[in-house]
Amino acid sequence: MPTIKDIASAAGVSVATVSYVLNDTRYVSPDKKERVLRAIRELNYVPNAVARGLRVRESKTISLIVSDITNPFYPDVAKACEDYAREFGYTVNMVNTGDDPQRLAGALEQLRKGKVDGAIVTTAMEADRELLRQLMEEGYPIVVAHRPLERFAGDMVVSDNYRGGVLAANHLLGLGHTRIALMTGVPGSTVSLLREQGYEDAMREAGVEVRPEWLISGEAKYAPSFQATRALLQLPQDIRPTAVINISDIGALGILDAAYDLGVEVPGELAVVGFDDLFIAASRCVQLTTVKIPRYEIGRTATELLLKRIAGGKPERSELLTLPVELVVRRTCGSQTSEYNVSEET
Template identity: 30%
Template sequence: MVTIYDIAKKANVSAMTVSRVINNTGKISKKTEAKVRKIMEEMNYVPNQMARSLVLQQTKILFLLITDITNPFYTTLSRGAEDAANRSGYRLLFGNSDENLQKENDYIHTILSTRVDGLLVAPTGDASLPHLEQLRRHKVPFVLIDREVPGMDCDVVLGDSKGGARTLVEHLIDNGHRHIAMVNGLSTASSARLRLQGYQEALLLHSLHMPDNYVFETSYKLHQQVTGNDMPVLPSLEAWFDQLEPRPTAIVAGNNVIAIEIIRMLRKKEIQVPEQISVVCFDDFGLYSEIAPFMTVAAQQAYQFGYMGMQTLIERIQNKDHEAQPWRKVVLPAELIVRDSVAPAKDEQSQ
């Protein structure tokens, strides 16, 4: 294996000079630098990244931890994060917690042991607080995306969950719907709480009162009935729907994955969307929406989530006094995209 001493001998310079060229440190003439880099290329020299990280006190490696890699929102978010990292000369590692607290904990331990420079994370929920406190104790910079965690002051990039949900409900009300149910994520996630608040505010604004059981709480990964210490066994969506009285004319889904499960359930029951029940949801479907546009959504700026979150993280890392700087909170608006999943409520249903 070629070492810096081999490079130094052939270039007739000191090993320290080669080290400075590799790490871009110290004052070296452009002629000497060019000579050393040419010899490095000729000898196929690969720098020892571990040794380099010890010298520079950084690895140039960042970590992105999301909750559901199968969700098009997080897929697009990840691309934005990767582009921002690459643009600043960082490599990016990925992890997927599956909305599972134990899996998130395992990733946090991996992150701490691999000496990454920082973490961009979508937390599983409020119970992620001890994991974030571990990062802070070990002085690992991090930025939250999509969800906040009560008790943790830090940089965060969020979507306007409350405003987006309110817009969806108002769109249904404008189409004559007066019996509007909601299937939402678990209330342990800040985004789910805000979407519920947006739903409730829109109803209150229009003096509409729904039965208490019109709101159903489940996992954002509904199709994988996750169980464990951090996740209860979830009740059946179908059982919830069957006991509703009166039957709603419209349903708001807390995210796109939940919307798919709602559509599956309604098709199983041979209930047509939107002719018999209208359905809207938070988050778009990525390329699927371009191929078969159907669902009316409150679309979030998924790419910008990742890009801005990563930019914020890198700025925090590169600022030597990063812990003394004010924390930043960015809220990105959601856009209502009207498609074909909403129909005007029938007169007898909307009274």
């Protein structure tokens, strides 16, 4: 394993300069700092204290990393993190990445700098796997939440996205719909992929064909979902969907507005189902049928697990916690305005 002396030799600086860069304790010229950082990367250097699993100091701060701070999905997650962290004297630093891998890497670098004691990552994509693996091997506490990663060796707290896709599709099939479209979300997101898989399996089980035209990206956002709806409703009458599932409530609002603009009656001519059960879904003017995702529970459980790792060091085995989902039935699929819940066992 390389040492500070090896880094100093490779960078052509003194051992003291390397120490200043590692601990951020004194000004180092940009040129020297870059040489030191380059040597650290090339030699794959891990500070001895971290390699031994020791904590030099505690910041009493954890990071909550989200993809879009303006998305109403995240406030409940953040509130749960803050509520639980405060009980143990921790504060929460929320970082917005916009699904930019470089911004995620920058946020996680705060672990190495000692600015935060651990991180909850809700934005994980397959491309981020190696970075997360390396940080965990270096001994940094990380919990992946919301977006699961396949074959991931670390702790994860997620909802049952596959079951959600099954519940949404089965409900519409039970109402007699056979032309059911699905608006997918962020490309590469396992949340979107699992919900899509649940939808497709439910359709296949019912003996209903899924036409390629019915799988269209709404990016889990309002504007792309609005435009995607216009495209779906312009399909030939014999293949035009009579029902649409969007993997987010925000996207489902785009469907409702596009249908309104085109004079398509909801739910008479088009049934609509969303995901998340945001507060606006239950408003009287919307009454959106949706799959309820336990956002607060995801945030609290992830924070509880992260603080457990911070206190106890690297675990012998990781945990995968999958939280149940519910279908909340309202007006937009043609059911009664008064809602009722369908549990995951339905």
